[in-house]
Amino acid sequence: MHRTETLDVGVVLEGETWLLLDDGSETRVGVGDAVVQRGTNHAWANRSDKPVRMVFVLIDGEITDDLRSATGPLEFFDQALE
Numbered sequence: 001m002h003r004t005e006t007l008d009v010g011v012v013l014e015g016e017t018w019l020l021l022d023d024g025s026e027t028r029v030g031v032g033d034a035v036v037q038r039g040t041n042h043a044w045a046n047r048s049d050k051p052v053r054m055v056f057v058l059i060d061g062e063i064t065d066d067l068r069s070a071t072g073p074l075e076f077f078d079q080a081l082e
Contacts, residue, residue, distance in 0.1 A: 001020070001022055001041045001042060001043045002041070002042070002043065003039055003040060003041040003042070003071075004039070004058075005039060005060070005061050005062055005063050006039070006058040006059060006060060006061050007036070007037070007038055007039075007058070007059040007061050008035075008036065008037040008038075008056055008057070008058050008059075009034065009035070009036050009056065009057045009059075010034065010035045010036075010037070010054050010055070010056045010057075011032070011033070011034045011054060011055050012029050012030055012031050012032065012033050012034075012052065012053075012054050013031065013053040013054060013055055014031060014051065014052065014053035015030075015031070015046070015048065015050050015051055015052035015053060016028060016029065016030040016031070016046075016048060016052065017029055017044050017045065017046050017047075017052045017054070018044070018045040018046075018047055019035055019042060019043075019044065020042060020043040020044070020045055021040060021041070021042050022040075022041040022042070026045075038061075039061060039063055039067070039071075041071075
């Protein structure tokens with residue numbers, strides 16, 4: 001799982017993948033589906049034997065002190081960022 005200080009918009013161009021959230025929810029997204037991540041802790045899982053092609057637009061954002069105190073440190077893969 002990872003989380004970044006950006007607003008991420010992703011669209012599946014080819015294949016299918018699963019969006020995993022830290023609350024345990026899993027959502028299948030396929031061709032033409034769009035997802036928006038607003039600094040949430042998430043991961044992607046390709047559960048097929050076919051490639052997945054997505055396009056992402058990342059818009060710079062900021063996690064406020066109030067949000068950071070509620071969600072904990074910002075993590076990027078295996079590193080906690082200040």
